[in-house]
């Protein structure tokens with residue numbers, strides 16, 4: 001096994017220890033995921049059937065990458081591994097066992113938006129104050145309950161919960177939970193938390209089913225174990241109860257989902273559950289430079305509730321961590337984009353080497369604008385994803401309804417879209433009729449004549465007939481043929497095609513794109529189930545941290561929230577918005593525990609970087625429509641200053657920091673080694689004044705405050721911005737953007 005050469009001693013020991021419970025709690029970048037990968041490869045090489053291995057990852061993308069790596073070692077057998085996120089694996093299991101818990105085989109998976117809409121509808125129906133019972137807040141309570149496996153019954157009967165809700169002046173949450181659960185059940189729908197909750201119900205109420213899966217999953221492995229919630233913990237514990245071959249890896253310092261119910265207690269419980277536990281320590285970080293690892297250690301040291309770990313790196317010292325100070329969020333974007341552009345050109349990097357991480361999705365706007373101005377391609381991971389767009393949700397609602405006509409949210413969404421003369425009043429009547437007669441909305445819709453006057457009922461029954469005909473078609477055809485037909489027959493294509501505005505055009509193109517995606521899905525030769533139902537399940541499980549990689553075109557800078565970046569690595573990382581109230585987030589911190597979670601988030605962000613880390617902040621930014629002045633984040637001061645270069649943050653004059661290459665350094669810092677890219681034998685004259693370069697021509701001699709003297713060898717203009725390629729005498733060739741470069745034209 002030559003892959004053992006790719007592991008250090010403790011990693012190899014963890015890989016070779018294949019039987020019994022095993023846990024690795026170790027620092028970032030120490031090879032935990034790598035150990036899991038090779039552990040699986042090792043099991044397969046020893047003849048374990050891939051169908052008997054379950055590996056749970058944090059994102060679908062992580063699962064794909066792990067599978068690809070294992071395939072390199074053991075070949076195509078790796079395709080048969082059970083590998084994916086908790087949600088995708090257990091959705092798959094629930095699908096084949098659905099009837100046991102009273103759900104249809106093709107149950108719908110409600111996304112957050114569907115769940116919020118349903119909560120709003122319930123709040124309205126119950127005549128409650130929608131300002132008090134905001135859907136996000138209510139759902140948060142329901143979700144927390146489900147993740148702790150608190151059923152509706154337990155919720156409404158628990159005196160402590162009732163007191164909590166009463167104290168918060170929201171005594172009706174239990175009633176909403178009850179309604180919500182029964183409406184989901186009637187609609188044959190599960191939300192994300194239900195996928196785990198119902199798996200627990202399934203295993204609890206059906207020991208034979210549990211037994212079956214215990215026999216299938218002889219080896220269970222979990223990555224990012226620190227972020228599992230109670231519901232997930234219990235599922236893995238039950239599955240592993242028979243063979244006790246369970247291996248979990250994680251890092252308590254990277255636990256960042258407490259707000260969604262992740263529980264550090266799961267690590268401590270693990271030790272209690274398996275007294276025969278083997279624990280492996282990994283201390284060497286292979287990902288990052290010494291400076292980055294030490295800086296990260298100096299930050300996490302401030303957390304009190306942390307298991308002690310020493311993480312070290314044997315890599316080079318690397319450059320110091322740069323801090324950029326900008327006068328506004330737009331300037332911050334500009335400085336970050338410039339820095340990326342410069343590094344990419346000077347060091348011949350790929351845009352894939354760069355990531356910009358932020359605390360909240362809203363921060364991407366300024367970054368995107370700045371990147372676009374420099375023609376830098378980027379992709380955003382998470383945020384408003386493709387599948388959240390209105391037109392996509394509309395067509396998907398038709399598809400969902402085809403597969404599961406009881407899906408109430410889908411039905412309400414498209415019953416009168418495109419318009420077919422079914423007004424709001426009629427819809428309310430239908431909903432009431434369903435409530436009163438204890439039927440599902442679909443049952444009422446498909447028998448509208450029994451409830452409403454013929455004139456009103458006819459178009460409704462017509463719609464029901466249409467959906468029924470789609471179901472017949474979908475049973476015969478693959479997902480693509482069915483979806484194409486439905487898009488046309490429903491009138492959606494015509495509706496969007498006739499809208500000639502730019503937005504209308506882009507909506508039409510998005511529908512085309514969705515159909516292309518479905519075609520790709522059914523054309524995949526390895527895909528066994530090409531049905532519409534299978535496709536819908538697949539897209540319902542796209543998480544915030546997944547991108548539609550298939551559409552990626554060429555090199556791109558990656559933009560994402562820190563939460564989505566967990567487990568990933570990039571050569572150069574920018575953490576932007578390092579300001580008080582933004583990071584640490586004002587919304588999130590009300591206690592020391594919250595502050596510690598924000599700090600762990602910062603630790604996660606720092607440790608994504610391999611070679612270079614840049615932190616930026618703005619002294620003012622627009623928030624909620626107002627320009628606010630901002631203070632730099634306390635986290636910046638927590639980094640041991642010997643690892644930080646405040647070069648771009650030192651300027652007393654904010655204007656100067658606009659790519660002015662301010663060369664002063666903070667005097668209390670140890671001066672770092674000069675950067676190779678600076679012309680050493682050159683000092684800019686005190687009166688250096690950049691010239692107007694709009695008429696710059698090749699062959700002209702120029703002076704640059706950092707690079708010294710040079711000659712312009714080429715000029716390139718693209719979409720209004722001009723790049724100059726300049727041969728500098730001392731530092732060699734550089735490509736500079738004229739709108740930013742401070743150049744004095746000498747001849």
Ligand SMILES: Nc1ncnc2c1ncn2[C@@H]1O[C@H](COP(=O)(O)OP(=O)(O)OP(=O)(O)O)[C@@H](O)[C@H]1O
Pocket residue numbers: 006007008011026027028029030031032033034035251254285286287566567568569607
């Ligand atoms: N023994 C080793 N020799 C060389 N490179 C290694 C070794 N172990 C790990 N690496 C590399 O170090 C990097 C970090 O490894 P990995 O992602 O497995 O760490 P991790 O502990 O899972 O990190 P995180 O906590 O961020 O999830 C990867 O690029 C990996 O390939």
Ligand SMILES: [Mg+2]
Pocket residue numbers: 032033034223567
């Ligand atoms: Mg990892």
